Amino acid sequence: MSPPPGTFRDLVVIGASAGGVEALRELVKQLPVDLQAGVLVVLHVPAGGTSVLGSILDAAGPLPAEPAQHGAPIEHGHLYVGSPDHHLLVEGDCVVLSDAPTESGHRPAINALFRSAALARGPLVAGVVLSGVLDDGAAGLAMIKASGGLAIVQDPDDAAYRGMPDSALAGLDADHVLPARAIGEQLAEILAVPVELAQPAGPGAMQRYEQALARNGSEESMPEPSADAAGLLCPDCGRELSMRDRDAEAFRCQAGHAWSADALLATADHRMQAALWTALQALDEKTALTRQMEGTARDRGSDDRAGRYSASGQETDAAARLIRARLTSGLPGSDKDGDPA
Template sequence: MPQAHADLIVVGASAGGVEALRDLVAGLPPDLPAAVAVVLHLPAGGTSALPQIIRRAGPLPAVSARSGMPLTRGRVHVAPPDHHLLVVEDRFVLSHGPAENGHRPAIDVLFRSAAIAGGPRVVGVILSGVLDDGVAGLVAIRTRGGTAVVQDPDDALYAGMPENALRHVETTHVRPAAELGPLLAGLVRDPVGVTAAPPVPARLAQENRIARDLRGVLEVDAHMIGEASEYSCPDCNGVLNEVEPDSLRFRCQIGHAWSAEALAQAQGDAFEKALWTALRTLEEKASLSHRMVETARGWGDQRRIDRYLGLAEESTRAATVLRDFLLSSLSRSRDESSDVESTGL
């Protein structure tokens, strides 16, 4: 059987990921015989300072990835804000395809494309973060014969992503971030059987096409994506189809993809937003009712005064109850550290 070596390392991180990435790259050798690609969840606007941070933290050069850029060994390629990063054959491609789990760039997109392009030559790494972006992509890497590596949850600032990866993916390499660099340096020197890669599943290829090119969405009908569910997409309000019933993954006709955890989080955010809107409406109604009371007093109309006072008191009571609930919910959310860190990187 022909032998080769793993020559592509793909890394996904979210909240707490900058610290983990610093530790990881600090342990990589300057002659690493593999290209490295990184997705860190970033806000859509602005630019990213992550390449500079990685260059300062370790011996490898780091650049913001561009479409058409070749996979260069001994270099770290970072996904820019608001663009998916994909691997197509021996080059990187940037895409403005549908968000996945509410993110663009998304970890699943990079991992899935790397699995298709590289098979056993790919090593996927999950670092600190909340929820479970990257889990489906890591499953794809393992399905194609690649290697899965996960930061030790006890070492991660946010253990959600590592814990979900370990729960759903067969993983033999679990290390603190500071030990990942030497581990990866050894893994990329171990031989792999390039002819041993299982074929690319049709659904994996379809999802990759959707992420790469918006036109790919038009080429996939509802039954190819999955069976319609009872849920709606938080991004576009379209019907979500159940892509993988066993692991609860969903995708809408526009192409937005959601894991169950990310969907529940987005639904919770939408619910909270609706409640804040309701609170504002109640407070405005109370304020307007008080002004109407003053107007009715000028007319000497006691019936209207009583009616408007009742409306103001009812709205104020409801607003107080709703405000107390929202503030209590926000306090619990902060205490549980369930909110994703926003980063200006």
């Protein structure tokens, strides 16, 4: 339902990842002390770590910033920062913290915050995507836009890592594309424009399902949406992944872990790299061992056995060179075959 005439947007949700701390500092430094909106911030942080982002942002600008507390009301002129290992969500006029399954390996996840804001406040929301890699925030920002809210994206040329801004811009026509500092300078003016009365498209059944899962942290007693088996396993828990939204290439496992296609691909690449380094170490150790055994056999006059060890060592060394070339290709100091120069 559209807001009445003269209503203004009063909720800002911001997502950032790699390079995001500096972008956030630049943004909040420029915010006015009388900002007529509450601001919720999610930065990707490790689950087992601690976050000092609240203290950093509190010192960086005129608005008080603090870690979000479950159930706390959202007040104008305040910044609420997500905590490690908890999704930061919006329910009505309050903050909600959830330990629901990770999304693309992240908790807090930007998409979870953006979806909840769109569902709770519709056109009264402005979403902001800042510096980061991959695509967290792109789907959530599109949902904010579809619900009648504003989509604001850091200029990719201004971002330390342009992956998230580029992904967000690839999926929608942003209302504002600005450097982080300019977002802070212009945000009050942007929010001062009355909300239009045009009925937004609003979220679909899949978005509502995803948000219910983010709140509850379980698929039990929830209707199962249409899904196709993806033939892939979840990197978090090893359960089978299903494709829940073919247009967005969104995947979920039975435990509820969500993955975008880009995040799933990046995770698979990291796992492959780790496996190849392990294999390379084993091959190098085997090569060194066969050379020692070859030398011992020759010292004892066993040329046939030495020849077998030599052949085995050459075969192992050839396999190691292939893997090393794959792992080091493109790195500084590598030659055209991929071996370090």
